[in-house]
Amino acid sequence: MNASNTQIQMRKGLLEFCILHIISRGEVYASDMIDELTEAKMIVVEGTLYPLLNRLKTASLVSYKWVESESGPPRKYYSITNEGKEFLLTLDQTWESLVKSTQLITSKR
Amino acid sequence: MNASNTQIQMRKGLLEFCILHIISRGEVYASDMIDELTEAKMIVVEGTLYPLLNRLKTASLVSYKWVESESGPPRKYYSITNEGKEFLLTLDQTWESLVKSTQLITSKR
DNA sequence: TAAGCTACCTTGTTATACCAGTTTCTTGGT
DNA sequence: ACCAAGAAACTGGTATAACAAGGTAGCTTA
Numbered sequence: 001m002n003a004s005n006t007q008i009q010m011r012k013g014l015l016e017f018c019i020l021h022i023i024s025r026g027e028v029y030a031s032d033m034i035d036e037l038t039e040a041k042m043i044v045v046e047g048t049l050y051p052l053l054n055r056l057k058t059a060s061l062v063s064y065k066w067v068e069s070e071s072g073p074p075r076k077y078y079s080i081t082n083e084g085k086e087f088l089l090t091l092d093q094t095w096e097s098l099v100k101s102t103q104l105i106t107s108k109r
Numbered sequence: 110m111n112a113s114n115t116q117i118q119m120r121k122g123l124l125e126f127c128i129l130h131i132i133s134r135g136e137v138y139a140s141d142m143i144d145e146l147t148e149a150k151m152i153v154v155e156g157t158l159y160p161l162l163n164r165l166k167t168a169s170l171v172s173y174k175w176v177e178s179e180s181g182p183p184r185k186y187y188s189i190t191n192e193g194k195e196f197l198l199t200l201d202q203t204w205e206s207l208v209k210s211t212q213l214i215t216s217k218r
Numbered sequence: 219t220a221a222g223c224t225a226c227c228t229t230g231t232t233a234t235a236c237c238a239g240t241t242t243c244t245t246g247g248t
Numbered sequence: 249a250c251c252a253a254g255a256a257a258c259t260g261g262t263a264t265a266a267c268a269a270g271g272t273a274g275c276t277t278a
Contacts, residue, residue: 006122006125006203008234011122013115013119017115041206045235046256047235047238051258058110073257074243090112091115097150098120099208106204117266153266163227164265181223181276183274184226
């Protein structure tokens with residue numbers, strides 16, 4: 001039971017929420033997402049991101065299109081679907097309520 | 110991919126944090142914890158709580174003592190150890206930083 | 219003494235993240 | 249023309265935690 005594992009566990013499920021938010025703001029591909037997450041100090045590795053994106057795609061929450069790159073292999077650019085937008089709203093509520101509950105418990109004394 | 114599962118996933122690891130906080134405020138036994146969590150709208154079932162308490166005990170973050178009940182079987186009353194207090198401080202930071210990161214990502218537009 | 223409640227515990231399943239790779243495509247150097 | 253290097257997408261195995269659905273044991277009460 002160490003802090004770094006706790007961090008991983010606390011973040012579970014949150015990543016899906018964050019990724020969906022990032023995609024909801026406009027077309028992006030994997031490296032863009034990793035950059036933005038890293039900038040916000042939420043580290044994520046490729047082996048986590050790609051399966052997650054496939055899950056979102058399978059659930060019809062996002063879609064993608066191949067785009068040729070000017071330097072290097074083609075990229076998958078993701079965008080959010082209407083279904084994804086709706087789901088994101090429920091995630092917003094879930095997160096908000098979770099923060100509220102935690103606040104309530106951890107600020108008591 | 111449904112909202113109730115997302116809630117479960119988002120909460121992973123958070124429970125450990127909340128339970129440790131509850132125990133840190135004074136001696137409690139399982140039902141007390143469930144009551145407090147339920148009051149804060151953070152539902153948890155026994156099958157989740159007991160293994161978690163055993164993990165915390167194994168990691169020396171909490172200790173317990175048996176206490177006779179006035180009505181019913183004896184109870185395990187938990188209290189936090191010094192090691193647990195230290196760990197709780199790092200969890201506070203982990204949680205705070207996680208909230209900050211999520212805020213940063215989800216409030217952008 | 220049997221029923222019912224309370225408290226604690228266990229087993230099997232599911233879902234997600236991580237680690238450590240692999241594959242494919244493109245470019246650049248020789 | 250060939251090979252190295254890099255970028256991008258992907259995969260298989262492992263660990264962890266939460267849940268569902270049970271089980272066991274002690275105490276109380278009718």
